[in-house]
Amino acid sequence: MIVVHHLNNSRSQRIVWLLEELGAPYRLERYRRDAKTNLAPPELRAVHPLGKAPVIEDGARVLAESGAIVEYLVERHGGGRLAPPRGTDEHVRYLHWMHFAEGTLMLHLLARLYLTRVGEPAKALQARVEGMIGAELDLVEAELARSAYLAGSEFSAADIQMAFPLEFSTFAGLVVQRHSRLRDYLSRLQARPAYRRAVEKGGAYAFDPVSAGEAATFPNPR
Numbered sequence: 001m002i003v004v005h006h007l008n009n010s011r012s013q014r015i016v017w018l019l020e021e022l023g024a025p026y027r028l029e030r031y032r033r034d035a036k037t038n039l040a041p042p043e044l045r046a047v048h049p050l051g052k053a054p055v056i057e058d059g060a061r062v063l064a065e066s067g068a069i070v071e072y073l074v075e076r077h078g079g080g081r082l083a084p085p086r087g088t089d090e091h092v093r094y095l096h097w098m099h100f101a102e103g104t105l106m107l108h109l110l111a112r113l114y115l116t117r118v119g120e121p122a123k124a125l126q127a128r129v130e131g132m133i134g135a136e137l138d139l140v141e142a143e144l145a146r147s148a149y150l151a152g153s154e155f156s157a158a159d160i161q162m163a164f165p166l167e168f169s170t171f172a173g174l175v176v177q178r179h180s181r182l183r184d185y186l187s188r189l190q191a192r193p194a195y196r197r198a199v200e201k202g203g204a205y206a207f208d209p210v211s212a213g214e215a216a217t218f219p220n221p222r
Contacts, residue, residue, distance in 0.1 A: 002026040002073075003057040005047050007040050008033055009206045011066040012054030014160050016202045018070055020194035021160070024077045028201060067102050067161060074157045082157040093143075094151035097158040105136050105165040109172070133174055137182060140166065144181040155192075163189050167207035 002019065006012045006028045019026045031041050031053065045051035048064045055064045058076070063069055074083050084090035108129055115126040140162070143150055151158045166186050169175050175182055189195060190208060199211045 002077075003029055005029045005031065005044065005053055005055040005057075006202055007031045007044070007053035008203055010040075010053045011164055013198065013202050013205055013207075014164050015054045015056065015066060015069055015073075017163075017195050017198035018073055018082075018157060018160050020198045020201075021082060021192075022073065022077055024073070030203070066164075067098060070157050070161050071098070078157075082155070082160075084151055084154070084156060090152035090154075094156055094158045097143075097150045098161050100136075101158075101161045101165050105133070105162075106168070108133050108136065109165055109168050109174075112172070130174065133169065134176075137166075137169060137175060137179055141179050141182050144185050149185075159189060164207070171207050 002024060004012060004015055004019065004026055006016060008031070016026075016028065029047075031044055033039060034041065040051055040053060042051065044053060044055070047057075048055045048062065050064065052064070054066050054069055055062065056069055056073075057063075058072075063072055074081075084094050112126060112129045112133065115122040115129060140150070147153050149155050149159050150162055163186065166175070166182065170183070170186060175186075190210070196210075199205050199208050204211050
């Protein structure tokens with residue numbers, strides 16, 4: 001059985017969601033952030049040297065890095081689901097958004113988060129980073145004018161991968177009036193039965209407007 005080492009308010013939430021979409025059996029090992037530092041507990045280092053989430057165990061395999069985990073689970077347990085056929089235009093779009101999530105958008109969101117903590121000396125650089133994020137969200141908005149989902153007309157794992165940085169952007173107030181398709185798209189993702197089951201099993205999730213509750217303060221996403 002797959003074991004998901006799940007940290008509250010982290011990227012591991014989308015791994016739980018993916019497994020619910022796939023209907024694959026799994027078990028959660030839960031970890032809580034430190035109430036003062038908001039960092040992952042040291043117990044996670046016993047699972048993986050970096051001590052971050054998500055991490056999964058699948059038999060003898062231990063795998064970290066959420067994008068790699070998503071691709072691994074879709075390939076090994078997906079049975080052809082949640083990824084467009086290779087060689088199609090949809091698969092090219094799928095690859096783009098799978099890597100855009102962490103390689104571009106999340107990178108800049110984290111830079112912004114740290115810059116906001118620096119204060120006044122970082123204001124100019126923060127404004128530049130926010131401009132980059134705005135352009136990236138505009139790109140998502142434009143893509144959603146082409147189709148209902150980011151890789152085409154069908155829901156895929158690329159949508160799961162992209163949901164976290166889009167939720168983070170929304171929580172930070174960076175999704176604005178001109179991003180109406182993006183807001184509708186995110187609402188549709190969050191209404192999926194598998195998403196709702198994942199939140200129920202994973203616990204209060206700051207980026208989900210339904211379940212935020214106790215997690216309503218801005219978290220460090222790692």
